[in-house]
Amino acid sequence: MVLLKRKPVVPIPLPSLSTVLQPIPSTSGPSSSVPTIDDLANLAPHDGKDDEEQLDKLLAVFRSDRDEQIEGSGSGSGSGVGKNKKSHPRIIANLPNGIKHSQLHVNGNGDQITNGNGNGNANSSEESEAKITWKITDKECWYMPETGEIFTDYESFCVRRAFYSQPLFQCEVSGKSNLSYYTAMQSEQKEVRQLHSRFPRQLKKAVLSAVQFQIEGKLDTLADKIYERFHNRFFDNEKVFVDVDGDKYLARIVKTFPPRSLQATSSSPFKPSPIGLHPYATDLSLPIEEVDEKDDPMRYFYNVRLIEEGGPEGIAADYASANGQSNGPYDEEDDGKGEKWMGSTMEVQADKISRDRINFSRAMLKRFIRDCVVRDAAVYSPWLVKPSVAARYNMPTEMTDEIREGIARYKEKQMEKRKRERDERLGIVNIEVEEEDKPKTKKQKKEEERKVKEEERLKEKEAREREKEEEERRKKKALKYPAEDLLIEWSEEKDRAAGKIEVRPIPNKTLPFGDQFEQLLMSWSFLNVMGKPLGISPFTLDDYERSLYHNDPYTSPAPLITEIHSVLLNALIADLAAGHEPVKSLSAFGKEPDNDTDYWEGKKGATTETLAPIAGPLSENWKTKEIGKDRKGWENVLIGCLWERATLETLPNYLDNILHLTFEDKPAPTRPTWSTGPSNSNSVSSINGLIPSKPEKRYTSLHHSTKLDLIQFLIELVGQTEIIREFMEESTLNLTEVRKDQVEVKRELRRVQAEREALEPKDKPKEEGEDGDASTDVKDENASPDVSMNGHANGHIGNGSVDQDELDDSVSLQDQDDLSDNESDHNISATGAARRRAMKEKALEREAEENLRNAKLAKEREEVRIKKLEGKIIANEKKKLLDEEELINIKLKNLEYDFRRWIYTLRSRPIGYDRFGNKLWWLDGLGSSNLYIDGKVNVGTGRLYIQGVEEEELEIIRNSTLTPSEGEITDEFIEERRNKEEGLATGGKLNPGEWAVYDSPEQLRDLLSWLNPKGIRENQLIKSLKTWQSEIESGMRRRRTLAGLDIPPESDEPTRKLRPTRKVNQGDDDKDGYMNWKNRRAV
Secondary structure, eight states: OOEETTEEOOOOOOOOGGGTEEEEEOSSSOGGGSOOHHHHHHTSOOOOSSHHHHHHHHHHHHHOSSHHHHHSOOOOOSOOOOOSOSSOOOOOOOOOTTOOGGGEEETTSSOBOOSSSOOOOTTOGGGGGOOEEEEEOOOOOEEETTTTEEESSHHHHHHHHHHHHSSOEEOTTTOOOSBOHHHHHHHHHHHHHHHHHHSOHHHHHHHHHHHTTBOOSOHHHHHHHHHHHHTTOOOTTOEEEEEETTEEEEEEEEEEEOOTTOOSSOOOTTOSSOOSSSGGGGOTTSOHHHHHHHSOGGGOEEEEEEOOTTOTTSHHHHHHHHTTOSSSTTOOSOTTTTOOOOSOEEEEOGGGEEOOTTTSSHHHHHHHHHHHEEOOSSTTOOBEEOHHHHHHTTOOOSOOHHHHHHHHHHHHHHHHHHHHHHHHHHTOOOOOOOOOSSOOOHHHHHHHHHHHHHHHHHHHHHHHHHHHHHHHHHHHTOOOSSBOGGGOOOOTTHHHHTTOOSSOOOOBOOOTTGGGHHHHHHHHHHHHHTHHHHTOOOOOHHHHHHHHHOOOTTSOOOHHHHHHHHHHHHHHHHHHHTTOOOOOOGGGTTSOOOOOOTTOOOGGGOOHHHHHHHHHHHHHHTTSSOOOTTOTTHHHHHHHHHHHHOOTTTSTTHHHHHHHHHEEEOOOOSSOOTTTSOOOTTOHHHHHTEEEOOHHHHGGGSOHHHHHHHHHHHHHHHTTSHHHHHHHHHHHHHHHHHHHHHHHHHHHHHHHHHHHHHHSOTTHHHHHHHHHHHHHHHHHHHHGGGBOTTSOBOSSOOHHHHHHHHHHHHHHHHHHHHHHOTTOGGGHHHHHHHHHHHHHHHHHHHHHHHHHHHHHHHHHHHHHHHHHHHHHHHHHHHHHHHHHHHHHHHHHHHHHHHHHHHHHHHOOOOSEEOTTOOEEEOOSSOTTSOSEETTEEOOSSOSEEEEOOOHHHHHHHHHTTOBTTTBOOOHHHHHHHHHHHTTTTTTOOOOTTOEEEEOSHHHHHHHHHHSOTTBHHHHHHHHHHHHTHHHHHHHHHHHHHHTTSSOOTTOOSOOSOSSOOTTTTOOGGGTTOGGGOOOTTOO
16 A cells, blocks of 8 residues: 555545435335335435445446446546436345335336345336436546546546645655656556565465464564465475585476374364365464474475576566566466476475565565455454455365354453553452362362462462562663753652752742743844844843834834834845845745735724825836835834735734834814814825824834734845845854863863973972972081080180180090000000191091081082072962963853854854743843843843743653663653642643743752753753853843842942933933834944
């Protein structure tokens, strides 16, 4: 069947027979036997049970030229018209009681409307007693033979035929797409012909016999079962490949010799008519092992004859037939015709022969079964071979009682199994109490005990398996963060301790313009983003809102509204002056221009003829000259633009707006004035009760929603002009340059950070300890001159004292020598000389040591001085690098501002999404509107907006959470979480597409406390909000100060003003409110 978007094409329903046949009562004969009108309605023939039978009946009515055609199936082809037929069909109908068949005729002829037997005789003698005649409606009908559809009007026929000619369809068999219906149908027919010509003819009846009345659920499983049974079972006259010494040759099976022990019939009640060869293979109720045991395919012997490969009609003819070059979808003529049986004959078994995979494989078998069988949509319905195919192979189409009972038992068994599994899954245990009529025997008791133990063992085994599966599921459920937001649930212990809140802070849903708030916000964003090419300065959303609400009839329109209309109209005029084609609204693209204003009627009967004398000249002059700096006459230019460019489809109320701007109600006639006095009777205004008015005085009285619609219409037109496209291209180039600068600045930042890290000591704590030890040693060395070499404190060091000490020591030693040698006086002089030499040597050693120590101390002091000097140099270098790094970070931050400006110029996108897909918008500092002006945050909206998630987007998010470990997240689960975490009871939950706002820094911090960084979407949202948190909070505080909601933080002293003015934190542009707003970019 041809597919459209992967679904079958639904044909147009066929007309009923009652629309074709009309019963006409006859006036002849007795009135008592004439059927009533109700009886005539009951006499209408019944429609067919399906489309095929209904088509046969309709074609029998429309095309019958002979009674044989009428009584047949009505098969005919070709589109044509059936009308004014001279011979009339014999229609089968149920007649009410008391009415004879002979009383009913068609168009007055003798063709009877029978009750199913068609035994009426037109030449009967009862023809004169006819009381009812049937009239075939003389009506043109168009028949489409490709689909069997019948149309009663030519327009529907043409539309349907044009629909079928579009490349929207897909061939279900081959998968080819982008085809017309007829091409797809031809492709399917070709594939089906190729399928039936390739599939082995000898296998068809066996396969279909195996499929008939099977209850297998999936077609793939059914095809696999049949393939396993027939891939090594072969039949007579079947072409196969024979393996001879490792080479394969094409051959034909001449004779099949089954094993002697093979039973001739099948034991299964499902197959009452077995096949001669391989009888058990067609019985799918038997296991494959039992089939192989009873009918082993390896015990068959096949007498095959090789086919000469060189013959002109051998293999070539076979493969030509396999490639679709056949006479029809069931071309089963003798495919051995023309082959040359010149090869040798041999006897082989199943392991030596095989079929060609082109002709027999799992895929081919599945396609063949799908094309030949049907099944009802009910559960456990059997597969049935199509009646036409079953008749071709002489297969039974009616189930026997045994088969029907077997199917009923199978259904009951499967339903019981499903019920038992459901009860076990839900924990429902059915306890049946049986009454004991008689005492149980020991054998019965033992059997019951054995069954109970077996059941307990099975339950324990199932419990262990469930526990194991539950444990594996818990292991798989361990998430790796960040994960899908909907899979992360609130934890009272962890999240509450971390300072998180469970319910999202409630946003403010009270927004201006009601349902038009999104239109208000988007138009403000366009005018601020495109302010540079349009030539309009940035302005706040609050000023925009107040300017639209301004409706004082005694003052001119607000300056902001004047500038907005002027710059938009000048952009359209400049685009026309540059030679470009007139632009049109986006909603008008791809549609036929339809502006039927002839039926428009305004207040007091005004029509387009009323407006034409005024709006017509304005539509010719508005594009000749741009609006000047004084902005005079922009209302007339607006009227001319609306009259020329607007339509009832793009701007439904534009004629009412023009009428409001150019006319006003005629005042009550209190006294004659220039406007209420007598006027010309031919004046249109007097006829309609209206008088002309000046548009500049009438614009202020327009409704604020009407003003917004007019601005939005002009924005749609300006968005298609060349100046906007050039600005978009410029933004793309600027974005590319910003990206390049970001790469360069980041590279410079990495270089500075690497140099700063190189100046840091690698082992800083260790070096400090060593320096400390060195300084301690130096200090001790400097303090040691007051201590003598032998540890005595001597005040100061002198040579005399040292010599005296040495002398005393020497004398004491010599005295001991004198006591030992009383007779050695002659050696005194020699001993004194030796003592003096020793003292001199000691003095020289002490001097050398002193000099060495002083040199060491001087060297250490020099090293300390050098280290201090190097530390100062390094500190200065570090400070320099830190300052440079700070400047680079500032430059990188400015580049981030520019990057956000230009990327959001190309396309508006939210700052992020929360866990449920709600969008958060921050629209300040985009495009031509800088985020900072003179070092202060530029207030655009000064708020953070949140938009409710659409149902389609929530469905996409829910489908993205389908994982094998977690399973499916239901809609009820998501709805329950939203009601709880978004605050349904407190009014915090948003409807699809609904807008709300956070306008204070406290609400922003609460929102950050509600967001969970473990989720993918909220993790990115937290990063974005923290990146711009200071700017968002500054904008919120400044807006609240300007609106008088908060006291300025700079003013410590109380002020007498009841409401702070805009001069607190704003420049000259804001000192007197929206009525003194000035356009600094005006050309």
